Amino acid sequence: MEFFERFAVPHPSPLIYASMVAIGLVIIAIIAGVSYFKKWGYLWNEWLTTTDHKRIGIMYIISALLMLFRGGADAVMMRLQTSVPDNTFLDAQHYNEVFTTHGVVMIFFMAMAFVIGLMNFVVPLQIGARDVAFPRLNAISFWLYFAGAMLFNISFVIGGSPDAGWTNYYPLASNDFSTSVGVNYYNWALQISGIGTLMTGINFIATIIKMRAPGMTLMKMPMFTWSALITNAIIVFAFPVLTIAIIMGTLDRQFGTHFFASTNGGMDMMWANLFWVWGHPEVYILILPAFGIYSEIIATFSQRNLYGYKSMVGSMVIISLLSFLVWVHHFFTMGQDALTNSIFSITTMAIAVPTGIKIFNWLLTMWKGKIHFTVPMLYSVAFIPLFTIGGVTGVMLGVASADYQYHNTMFLVAHFHNTIIPGVVFAMLAGLTYWWPKMFGFMLNEKIGKWAFWFLTIGFCFSFFPMYITGLDGQARRMFTYSEATGFGPLNMLSFFGAGLMAIGFVIIVYNIYYSFRYSPRNVGDDPWNARSLEWATHNPVPEYNFAVLPQVESSEAFWDYKKKGHKLFPDSIKKIHMPNNSGLPIIMSGLFFIFGFSFVFYIWAGVIISAIGIFACMAYRSFEKDDGRYISAEEIKETEDKFGGAGQ
Amino acid sequence: MKQKWALLAFIFTMITVLIGCEPLLVLDPKGPQAETLSNTIWISIFTMAVVVIVVLTLLINMLVKYRASKQPDDYEPPHIEASPIVESIIIGIPVLIVAFLSVVSVVSTYQVEDVPEGYEDQEPLVIYASSSNWKWHFSYPEQDIETVNYVFLPTDRPVEFRLYSHGPITSFWIPQLAGQKYAMADMITKINLVADSPGEYMGRNSNFSGEGFAKHVFNVTALSPDEFDTWVDEIHATAEPITEEKFDELLEPGHLGQLTFTGTHLEFAPAPEGEHGGHNHGSDDSHSEDNEDTSEHTNH
Numbered sequence: 001m002e003f004f005e006r007f008a009v010p011h012p013s014p015l016i017y018a019s020m021v022a023i024g025l026v027i028i029a030i031i032a033g034v035s036y037f038k039k040w041g042y043l044w045n046e047w048l049t050t051t052d053h054k055r056i057g058i059m060y061i062i063s064a065l066l067m068l069f070r071g072g073a074d075a076v077m078m079r080l081q082t083s084v085p086d087n088t089f090l091d092a093q094h095y096n097e098v099f100t101t102h103g104v105v106m107i108f109f110m111a112m113a114f115v116i117g118l119m120n121f122v123v124p125l126q127i128g129a130r131d132v133a134f135p136r137l138n139a140i141s142f143w144l145y146f147a148g149a150m151l152f153n154i155s156f157v158i159g160g161s162p163d164a165g166w167t168n169y170y171p172l173a174s175n176d177f178s179t180s181v182g183v184n185y186y187n188w189a190l191q192i193s194g195i196g197t198l199m200t201g202i203n204f205i206a207t208i209i210k211m212r213a214p215g216m217t218l219m220k221m222p223m224f225t226w227s228a229l230i231t232n233a234i235i236v237f238a239f240p241v242l243t244i245a246i247i248m249g250t251l252d253r254q255f256g257t258h259f260f261a262s263t264n265g266g267m268d269m270m271w272a273n274l275f276w277v278w279g280h281p282e283v284y285i286l287i288l289p290a291f292g293i294y295s296e297i298i299a300t301f302s303q304r305n306l307y308g309y310k311s312m313v314g315s316m317v318i319i320s321l322l323s324f325l326v327w328v329h330h331f332f333t334m335g336q337d338a339l340t341n342s343i344f345s346i347t348t349m350a351i352a353v354p355t356g357i358k359i360f361n362w363l364l365t366m367w368k369g370k371i372h373f374t375v376p377m378l379y380s381v382a383f384i385p386l387f388t389i390g391g392v393t394g395v396m397l398g399v400a401s402a403d404y405q406y407h408n409t410m411f412l413v414a415h416f417h418n419t420i421i422p423g424v425v426f427a428m429l430a431g432l433t434y435w436w437p438k439m440f441g442f443m444l445n446e447k448i449g450k451w452a453f454w455f456l457t458i459g460f461c462f463s464f465f466p467m468y469i470t471g472l473d474g475q476a477r478r479m480f481t482y483s484e485a486t487g488f489g490p491l492n493m494l495s496f497f498g499a500g501l502m503a504i505g506f507v508i509i510v511y512n513i514y515y516s517f518r519y520s521p522r523n524v525g526d527d528p529w530n531a532r533s534l535e536w537a538t539h540n541p542v543p544e545y546n547f548a549v550l551p552q553v554e555s556s557e558a559f560w561d562y563k564k565k566g567h568k569l570f571p572d573s574i575k576k577i578h579m580p581n582n583s584g585l586p587i588i589m590s591g592l593f594f595i596f597g598f599s600f601v602f603y604i605w606a607g608v609i610i611s612a613i614g615i616f617a618c619m620a621y622r623s624f625e626k627d628d629g630r631y632i633s634a635e636e637i638k639e640t641e642d643k644f645g646g647a648g649q
Numbered sequence: 650m651k652q653k654w655a656l657l658a659f660i661f662t663m664i665t666v667l668i669g670c671e672p673l674l675v676l677d678p679k680g681p682q683a684e685t686l687s688n689t690i691w692i693s694i695f696t697m698a699v700v701v702i703v704v705l706t707l708l709i710n711m712l713v714k715y716r717a718s719k720q721p722d723d724y725e726p727p728h729i730e731a732s733p734i735v736e737s738i739i740i741g742i743p744v745l746i747v748a749f750l751s752v753v754s755v756v757s758t759y760q761v762e763d764v765p766e767g768y769e770d771q772e773p774l775v776i777y778a779s780s781s782n783w784k785w786h787f788s789y790p791e792q793d794i795e796t797v798n799y800v801f802l803p804t805d806r807p808v809e810f811r812l813y814s815h816g817p818i819t820s821f822w823i824p825q826l827a828g829q830k831y832a833m834a835d836m837i838t839k840i841n842l843v844a845d846s847p848g849e850y851m852g853r854n855s856n857f858s859g860e861g862f863a864k865h866v867f868n869v870t871a872l873s874p875d876e877f878d879t880w881v882d883e884i885h886a887t888a889e890p891i892t893e894e895k896f897d898e899l900l901e902p903g904h905l906g907q908l909t910f911t912g913t914h915l916e917f918a919p920a921p922e923g924e925h926g927g928h929n930h931g932s933d934d935s936h937s938e939d940n941e942d943t944s945e946h947t948n949h
Contacts, residue, residue, distance in 0.1 A: 404828020
């Protein structure tokens with residue numbers, strides 16, 4: 001029995017037992033459901049082993065939505081706990097675990113997955129490619145992310161969740177102060193999914209550099225593809241820092257080194273530095289693709305070309321460079337001298353310039369346009385003022401001296417949610433709605449979508465604007481409760497109310513998916529939005545080979561040229577197409593990585609060794625495997641194209 | 650567009666609430682450092698409000714003027730290339746704003762790091778503030794007393810807090826007197842502040858440090874120099890001396906009320922500065938700094 005004791009949750013509560021039951025029931029329901037409908041073969045052959053970038057993208061998005069609900073439940077619990085003074089719904093330890101997992105889940109497993117999911121689906125289509133450069137690697141990326149996400153999520157019911165904040169500062173995260181295995185979970189879950197993210201970065205850079213359609217020079221790429229290219233460049237530079245920092249943290253916790261200890265020559269603030277050297281570029285990894293999505297959507301629904309294409313690209317490049325030069329602003333209060341703080345204060349505020357350029361370019365894209373208020377456009381329109389508020393409060397935080405008063409307060413919490421929710425989350429929802437017909441061949445219901453939009457936007461304002469005020473009134477972040485005398489009560493109640501509205505908004509989105517799946521008409525055609533860029537030049541839903549004939553491109557708005565200027569998109573005739581084979585190896589490796597991580601968390605060395613051997617065996621097998629892909633014959637393509645009504649437009 | 654206006658009205662109400670209610674702690678300074686910060690914050694709020702208003706006005710203008718329902722069905726929006734003049738304006742104005750705020754930032758940062766203006770000629774009162782889970786220990790080497798979870802300051806005299814931690818990183822923050830700074834185990838950080846009016850102020854650790862973090866607070870009382878001296882004398886008359894055993898007991902994780910001792914723990918558990926610093930590179934610096942300090946004071 002001693003062996004099993006380590007898996008017990010250190011601070012059990014009815015809530016945790018309830019989640020154990022819920023997790024168990026969901027797993028049983030999924031297994032029973034798939035067995036009942038005899039879908040195991042379909043699931044395995046069509047999805048779990050797929051190397052198709054579109055299906056991998058969809059799997060990323062499904063996982064991201066699941067994680068959104070996991071992290072959202074955390075958020076509602078936090079708002080509920082702080083809605084009234086001296087609340088006892090959660091105790092301190094649980095609250096600490098909840099805000100830690102909220103941050104980690106939302107950043108790593110929701111936002112990152114959503115961004116990468118949309119990039120997966122859209123980028124190859126926008127550049128007229130058949131798939132990404134390394135389809136098998138792409139599948140491994142997804143499955144590593146999935147293994148990491150699952151590993152992190154079981155921490156809540158097996159062994160205990162991390163409790164040192166998503167920033168995981170040492171020495172608080174060391175064995176001395178965080179005694180459960182929670183931080184081990186943090187380390188291994190992020191390490192495993194981080195490797196996947198790094199591979200994605202390499203994969204997409206290669207794809208965008210090497211696989212663009214004929215005629216598509218770099219400066220003729222659609223803006224979302226540009227944002228994806230820059231984002232992946234940031235990933236490749238930033239993620240190795242996190243990898244190393246986490247290895248050092250793991251060595252500290254599990255092998256007794258002192259990298260981040262405050263004794264024996266260790267430096268606790270080294271972790272904070274390394275974390276934010278990765279962490280600040282990470283912010284732009286999330287926001288740049290969102291900028292790309294907004295650029296596509298605002299241009300489409302204003303029926304205008306994107307204003308200032310060159311300055312849009314240039315500003316993203318500048319943002320990506322500056323993003324590596326500002327990390328110290330996360331701890332202006334560490335005690336470094338005024339000169340250091342001044343330098344980082346200026347670099348931080350400098351980012352407002354390229355971001356401002358983008359805001360004005362979007363506004364000028366609407367100028368003289370013909371604006372249609374569809375759901376994706378509503379999100380984009382709400383994004384502009386809300387993100388501006390998030391941006392200007394960012395500048396306020398960038399004033400080093402003033403940051404001494406904002407740091408670690410609810411003001412900061414309000415600021416970064418003010419950028420991430422209208423910035424990233426709204427963009428992902430807008431992008432999902434916009435590209436939904438490309439994925440599934442039908443539209444999401446506009447009316448229900450608008451209800452969700454209003455609930456989210458109004459809920460957002462109620463949730464986060466009060467935090468600016470409580471922050472200035474001295475409410476520190478991460479406090480599980482406060483006394484009545486502080487006077488924070490009413491505004492926190494308002495936040496809870498807003499969180500409730502947002503929760504309703506997300507439920508409406510799920511209902512919309514269900515409703516549209518059942519009732520939306522299926523004959524939406526190939527161009528339901530009157531769109532402009534290349535991905536709309538193929539069918540809805542996209543056939544597995546993407547384009548029957550490789551497109552020829554003359555501008556960043558190839559499909560618009562085709563519609564309005566008579567540009568010939570598909571000059572060639574249909575020939576056989578080379579496609580990658582499916583492979584079960586990625587999901588098997590992911591399973592092994594999961595066992596590896598889990599065993600490492602609990603120091604089960606036999607499991608570590610066996611799974612490590614398994615992982616290397618998979619890699620060796622892959623090295624000697626002969627897999628030259630397969631061809632789809634011209635006849636088969638013609639048949640598919642005829643079904644869509646006409647070959648290659 | 651009703652909703653847009655509703656949103657605007659909402660933001661406006663929030664701002665009114667922000668200004669109208671009893672002053673928020675950060676914007677209700679009781680000393681020159683906090684006042685500098687409060688002014689800086691107001692400058693940045695007003696500057697940024699201009700940006701938000703400009704963006705909102707432009708956005709509403711675009712949405713009202715160019716929405717599809719207002720235009721003829723056959724209207725085809727033109728293809729517009731970026732104009733260099735427009736682009737220069739949208740680059741130039743943000744650059745000017747950022748340049749202005751950069752100056753504000755740099756000047757105020759240097760200001761709040763130094764001894765407040767007008768107090769340079771007084772010898773600062775040195776108080777060591779060290780955090781342990783989840784308490785604050787205040788040591789007055791000059792007065793030879795030590796308090797837990799509360800601190801008394803004389804008004805109108807510069808105070809130099811020397812911060813460090815007996816555990817995780819914490820952040821020492823008295824919003825109405827000065828901005829916060831981290832307290833860490835292996836080095837000393839400093840806050841210079843002056844309280845210019847007597848009163849009681851809230852102080853806390855604002856950096857998450859584990860289970861007892863929410864109640865990791867302390868009381869600050871500023872009183873006139875005479876009253877301060879009386880308070881010190883009273884402690885010497887009534888309080889027990891702090892011993893190493895007693896101090897180790899205090900360091901145990903948990904919450905304690907307010908405690909008072911004579912003597913300081915620095916005698917048997919020195920602060921991480923000078924030869925006791927966690928980083929060897931720090932030791933020489935702080936010695937020379939100390940020397941500089943004394944020589945400065947003798948000059949005055």
